[in-house]
Structure formats: C-alpha cells, structure tokens
Amino acid sequence: MPRGIKPMYRYDEFDQSFVDQRVSQFSDQVSRRLSGELSEEEFRPLRLQNGLYLQLHAYMLRVAVPYGTLSARQMRKLAHIARRYDRGYGHFTTRQNIQYNWPLLEEVPDILAELAAVEMHAIQTSGNCIRNTTSDQYAGVAADEIEDPRVYCEIARQWSSLHPEFAFLPRKFKIAITGAEQDRAAVRVHDIGLQMRRNLKGEAGFEVIVGGGLGRTPVIGKTIREFLPKQHFLSYLEAILRVYNQYGRRDNKYKARIKILVNALGVEEFTRLVEAEWQSIKDGPLALPQAEIERIKAYFAPPGYESLPSVDEAFLQARQDNPAFARWVKANLAEHKQPGYAIANISLKPVGEAPGDASDSQLDAIADLADRYSHGEIRITHEQNLVLPYVKQADLFALWQDLKEADLATANIGLVSDIIACPGLDYCNLANARSIPVAQRITQRFEDLQRQHDIGSLKVKISGCINACGHHHVGNIGILGVDKKGQEFYQITLGGSADQNTAIGKIVGPAFSYDDVVDAVEGVVETYQDNRQDDEDFNACLARIGLAPFKEKLYGNH
C-alpha cells in the first residue's frame, strides 16, 4: 500500500470470487437475452438483481458503494466508466450509491467486470432484498462519535450479501447505522435503524429502531430495544428479518414493507416475536466474537494522523483575508475528532445544475484531491454530496482553490440550495413530475450566496412521485410532484426532519403548478425569515407560529 494511503476494507478471496462469478453469469445471461433464448420476463429479475433498470430513455445501472466509502482508485474507475460506457457523468443517490443513466445492455457485463477489478459491483442495488447499508458520512472522524459505525456496516454487508434466506423478501429492505449522537444517516426513516448508545456501564451497543420509512406511507421508526450489546448485532438483525420474512405481506406491494407489519401487529407484539426468535439464535453461529469485531475494525483504522495544533494559524489568516473562502469554511467544513484536521464537504449542488451529478473530469479531480489531501478516501452522503474526511487545516485553502478549478467549491452545504432531488420524470419510469428542474430553478432563485447564508440551515427535498426517493416527507420544505390530468403539480409539506428530531412534514395546502412552485418556496422562506426569533431554525419557528402564516402568504384569502 502506498505510504499515506489509509487502509480500507479489501475483498477477501471469497468476496472476489463471488463477484467475478456474478460478472461471468450476467455476461452469459445478457448474451442469452440478446439471442432470444431468454424472454424479457425471464431476464428482468436477473438484470434487476444486478442493478440494471430500464428507465424512460435508456437502461440505468446502479452501482453499490458500501456505506458510501470509496477509495480514490475506485473513484477513478467510476470516472472511466462514465467516460467510456456512459455519457460523461454519474449521479450520486440517497443510498450513497452512483447511477449511470445511459449504458448499453451489451456493454453492462464489461462495466461490471471493470467494477469487479476495483472490488465493486451492482448486486443488491435493486429487488426485494437487503440493499446497501448506509451510514454517517462522517463515520470514523466525527467529533461526536462513540465508535465508527462502518465496522458494523461491513459486518452487515458480509452477512446480507446473497443471504439465501433473505433473497426474496416481501419487499426491499434498507438498513442505516450511525455511531454519533447527531443523526446524519436518517436512521429513523429506515426499515431498521441502528443508533450507537452507551449503557449505564459505559459499554457501547445499539438502540434498535424498526419500521421507519418514507414512500406513500411515511412512518417514524419505533425503538424495539433500547440497548443491544455489540456481540448480538447480527443475530438480532437476523431475528428481525426472519419475523418480517414470515409475517410480512406478499399480496400487496404497497403494504409489504416492514413498517406496515409493525403497525399491523403493534410494536409490542412485533417486539415479542423478534425477541422470541432472537432467544433461539442469539448464542449460535451469528454471535460476534470480539476478535472478529477487532479484525473488521482493523480495516477502518484511522490514517497516520500527524500531531498538529488544534488550530492552524495560516488557515485562520486565509479565512480572514478571503471572504469567499470564509463562506466555504462556514458552510462546508465539519468538526474533526483529530486536532488540526477538518472534514471537508464537496457540494454537488452548484447553481442551475442537477443535484448529485458529477462529470467524469470532476470525478477524476476528486480522486486526485482525495489522494493529495485526504489519504485517498472519499465519502458519499445520502444528501447527494461528497466528503473528504481527513484534511489538515493547513491544506484547506489549497484544497478550496483546487475545488474552485474543478467547479466544486459551492459553499452551500445545509443551505436552501443544497437540495435532495430524485431523478424525477426526466429519467424515471415511475415518476409523475420532474424534480431536477424544480431544484435547478430554486437554486437560481436563491443564487445570491449571501442571501442563502442569511437564511441559514434549511433542508429542501423534492420527490417526483409518492415513492419519495427524494425524501420530501422529511424536508423542512418538502416538494412532491403529482400528475393532474397530464400536468405537473407540486404539493408542499413543511416541518419535516430526518435527524435525531425526525418528523414528517405537513401539507400546507393545495398544490402549485410547475411555473408557480418556486415562487411558493420563496414565499415559505420569506415567511420564516419574517417570523423567526434570533437563531430559531425553521422547524422551531414553524412549531411556534403554526402553519397559518405560511398559508396566508401562499394562498392569501383564497
């Protein structure tokens, strides 16, 4: 390993062999489909198991990025695939994955072979199986963290990959794990959310939250266990999945998610079933020996940090001398647990661009910057941005200048233009309305960065249909695209949140047309600014004043 490059989880012989075998199998399946030996009905489940969808204009390949952690080498491969096999860009998703929108069917096996060469694949990015376990993008470096949650994400990855019992669940299944107090992984809106906690003895374990989700029935997950010792992590997941697999509905896809089962059984009965199942397996082969936890933990060891003063004087001076750099520092940096270091967010939300898109040259540039400034490691956030997790304060000004060169220095993390948006009707077969152009127009309306900073933290999230891939239910301002007689309309919800104060937004009133929705968003923002007290955030202001002032602004006397 080159000096200065941080260790990451590497495939063992089993991992590499099964990914290589899958490439070979899918290559054969594609050939048989193109020759007519396989019908579309026979081929569809096979392509979906390999992350290949058919969308409006072309196929779409979704590539798994386990817990959103990538090496620079892997990022360069993603850039190469965008350039060689797609149309020069990729789209980062809310499951910390990447999607390509234009692959040719006959070339997908070649793409999968390219991915396998850098220990990547597209398995279980679709279908009714356990999807990519997501995590805190600041895992391992957050100042407020108990332990690095990626250790458990990786254990879950190994357990859930091609798990024979859970290959055909009633519906897709999503797990998120965070090790920090501040929830940056939206654990309460996942099928299973795991939040690391300490018990009274000071031992680390997990609060287990089940049955959260968005979609057409948004539900905040329920805690079914306040504290799960780490050695029982896998057996408890297995017990939950077994109960879901046995009792979850398979007759109606809209009632098949675990949230519906938890609601139907009641949380007490669901918990009783899980605990009973767990008692029968907890001390079996799934019990995690400390040695195994330590073995996986070694792959996530911190890089070779230098001993640095907690504040770098040259960094402070540059911040003082350069207002644009100061704005980027204020919005895009997060506190690092190691003195003298910072977590640097790279916004993929420049004014007027598609949220989460990056060009091949930008992907290459980010890989180079990761090598230069961040021990060769990059994170993907569920809010469709990127993170360099190990940047020395002394390097921040140079990093910012390099980011500017690559059009990647937008200083808007957590602000009104840092919008989550699903692909919407521009690409998606399921969508009813466009999402991306609404996001683009909002960023243009709030183009003045100083105005965005004056507004402060504000989460805007847009979905193009009720499946809620853009997480609109948990936006401070949520926007849901709907179809009314062939026309796009947008319903606005207010007061949602995906953090430790998870909340589902409330509908403010009748939907707005495509032309009017940006004015409506601006009206909501102005109402907030007019009514907030001191540093009151959006949801606190809304809780104090209620929906009425927002309704008055948006609908007047109508």
Place this chain on the structure above:
Amino acid sequence: MALQVLTANRLRDGEVVYLTRDGQWSADFASAHATEDAEEKDKLQTQAEQSLEATLIVEPYFFDVADNDGILSPIGQREIIRAKGPTVHPHFGKQADLLNAARDQADV
C-alpha cells in the same frame, strides 16, 4: 376511440422507439404511425408481439397523441419527455440529434 401511437424501448440500448406505418421501429417520433381504428391497433399489437419475439423491443404500449393539421404531438409530459430526452440535459436523448442537425446546418 383515441388517436394513439405504439411505442416501446429498443432492447439493445433502451432507446425509445415508435412503430411506423411500414411496420418498422423508428427512434423518431415524427415517423410514428397514429391510428384510432381498433382493428388497426390489433394489427399493430400483433406486430409488436412479433418484435418482442425477435428481441428487437421491450415493453410496448399505446399512448395518446394529438393531430394538429397533420402534425402529431404526444399528449402528457411523460411522453413529451420520452420523445425528446431529459429536459435537464438538452444535449442528451433525441433532442441532441436535433441540436446537432441544426448546428451542422448552421455550419454549411
């Protein structure tokens, strides 16, 4: 009965295609054959099933179109976008060909 066009995605690359009057699949909406005749729609459906067997296309279906003085246009945002390409990337999809053609013409 509504005036409709039969569409599908091409198997090889997922490109949006339309059935033409002479039974071919065209990527150009302007070449699509529109009909409101039930019997003719049955024939088009049969052609689509043959194309499915021949591994040319996937997921065929009819959608409504409007006829304005002999010029067809898709009805509904979804079909408008399928006929052109993503509105957020004018240089991708079918609209890119139109842009390139216009550019080539300007160069001449």
